[in-house]
Amino acid sequence: MTDLAQWWARSERLRSVLLILLVMVLLWEALCRGLAIRPFILPAPSLVLKDFLSEPAYFMKHSGYTLLTTLVGFIVAVIGGVACAVGIVYSKLLDRLLSALLVSLNAVPKVALAPLFVIWLGTGTEPKIAIAIMIAIFPIVIDTVLGLKSVDPEMINLARSCRASGMHVLLKIRFPNALPSIFAGMKVAISFALVGAIVGEFVAGSIGLGHVILLSQGNFDTPRVFVALTLLGLLGTILFYLVDVAESMLLPWHVSQRGNHGDGPVAQRGL
């Protein structure tokens, strides 16, 4: 088999997804033209594309801003979330304090807190990052706590029998053991961070895709709203798959990844 044929066989899933997308876009285009729907109500995909191509630099600038806000929020949420989780797992006091705080904070629709952040942090990038962090940190904390706690007690016994330090137990056993859970939380958090960034841009400021949507809606420029939505969809998808790729690179040993790398127990192949 040639390389091309191999690639063709392996990319079957991707090809079917793209095909479905293409069919949907074509249907949408046909619907708009056939029923002569006004662009103000629902612009045809061709019109959306045309609007994007009229000012690509404008859209790239706003996408870049939203991307940056999302990434900074996500990274801080991962670091802060893992740190909180370690505190919760290792300290009874922190467990009570943080757990109670997180549960009650999580019960509030966090989007409703966005205007408050504008009062506290102004209309710059800070409140947007803060909202992204606030929304993204919960899945990280919850999944990391679960991962750190679900350690085989016999592994801890192994460490104790060697008089291992608490730091070794954390770094060599608990943390690697929690990595699959942490990645599960990160996959949720990356999408949440994007939501947070957009909410922040809705509430205040004059830059970012959220701002573009709000501005275009005010001008009844529906095609432009759709450009921003499409870019958001792309952004979210790419970010999610970046986390996914990082996971399969960092956790080749995990059950969920084994199919992609090894070829099963060597012992079962007659060795």
Added chain:
Amino acid sequence: MQSHSSYIRIRNLDKTYASPRGPVQALSGINLDIARHEFVSVLGPSGCGKSTLLKCLAALEPISSGTLEVAGKALSGPPDHMGIVFQRDVLLDWRSILDNVLITAEFRHLPRQEYEARAMQLLRLFGLEDFAHRYPWELSGGMRQRASICRALLVDPELLLMDEPFGALDAMTRDELNVELQRIWTETRKTVLFITHSIAEAVYLSDRVVVMARNPGRIAEIIDIDLPRPRPLSLRETPEFGRYTAHIRNIFTNIGVIKHD
């Protein structure tokens, strides 16, 4: 056994667990001496406290009363120079076999480079040298348990505690590992405390077999096994071997663990 020269000395050991339905006595009045270089098996039905005894000796469980001495010192924390093999191999999925073996040195803050050669030597001894850079899930159950024995032997412990290490393996792999363990023991002469529920395994491997009864966990009898070493597997078909297993089965019948025929 002469108590003055014993490496492990257990006197009147009691162990009581707190449980939701009140205290449970796991071990009662255990007296046992183990000499250096001795291979002792603890044999008993499930729930007789044999694994608890091992965990007490490893200081992974506190004892309720009595004394427990290793090398003349009362136990305070896991003894130095001790290696443990657990019933499950407890290999870390994210580490290669070599890195799994080396973890006992890392935990003890010993320089990894110095132990790498020894780790490879141990893996070679157990026929695993080709798998040093494989991950645990790529190995069969028997190979994984061999790797976990290498891990326990890495820092050359004087005392090796084995908690039903072959209980989860199929009968043939188990025989194979019994032979290997005997060979390694003959070469290294570690002091071994071996927990098992297999009568044949205990008799085949041991200098002495400690037979335990349950409710509460206590020693029923200690039997010296005077069979010449090295012991081939075929020894298990001889009448001398049969006399030992029959005797032990008799003990279990008398204490009600095995029903009369």
